[in-house]
Amino acid sequence: MATAQERIVLISGGAGGAGLAIVQIFAEQGDRVFVIDRAVAEHRVTELGLHQVSFIAADVFDESQVEATIKQVLDAAGRVDVLVNVVGGYAAGQPIHELETATWENMLELNLRATFLLAKHAARPMIAQRWGRIINFAARAGRTTDATTGGYAVAKAGVLALTEVQSKELLPYHITVNAILPSIIDTPANRASMPNAHFDRWPQPVEVARVIRFLASDDAVLISGAGIPVYGQG
């Protein structure tokens, strides 16, 4: 069970390019962190060498696995204080009239369904304890769309709408729900796919993680329903 001071932080997609920095920043401030990601990614979290970080292998597109994950956290720690919904991903390049329906559906599943399922099931223990913080990953493309960003832009706009709806529902329970809108984060995958870009202008994962840490803190109690740009110079 958790001690009185430590917070229980659940991070979906915590083994990814942005997620690892978020895991680290919460662990470093003494929180107990549960990472939910694919089994193959466990070693990336283990390699951080942080004893208060646990890994749960689950497919967050599957509602029964999401429910089981929340139960596992409650059994181990007794609470869920913070949910950071990092799972998401990008595909673009085709106009709507040429967009494969499978790509469209994959973007909605990866960016919106995963966020919805975790926000739905993590909110329940937060309501019971009458405190919580939910931070979702939208993207700049969810607010300022470009041609050929298709399913990704629509899904991230959906994450912003989900954030606003749930923030209103959870206000009476002292639970805030916010989204961040990254531009391009300086991850190894982005460097590999855009080798000639100006990496120095991209926000660092740790800089994004600091914004999330603030939104999860008591100092951010007045902020709920926001979509916060984290573009830096990018």
Ligand SMILES: NC(=O)c1ccc[n+]([C@@H]2O[C@H](COP(=O)([O-])OP(=O)(O)OC[C@H]3O[C@@H](n4cnc5c(N)ncnc54)[C@H](OP(=O)(O)O)[C@@H]3O)[C@@H](O)[C@H]2O)c1
């Ligand atoms: N990177 C950017 O420049 C950027 C910009 C704007 C917004 N964002 C948003 O920021 C978030 C993080 O991006 P990122 O670059 O860190 O992504 P990432 O490196 O792909 O990390 C996402 C993690 O989630 C995992 N995951 C995907 N589907 C899952 C599922 N069904 N069940 C369990 N785990 C699953 C991924 O595993 P697999 O890789 O094995 O699928 C990966 O480990 C995303 O929501 C993304 O849309 C990123």
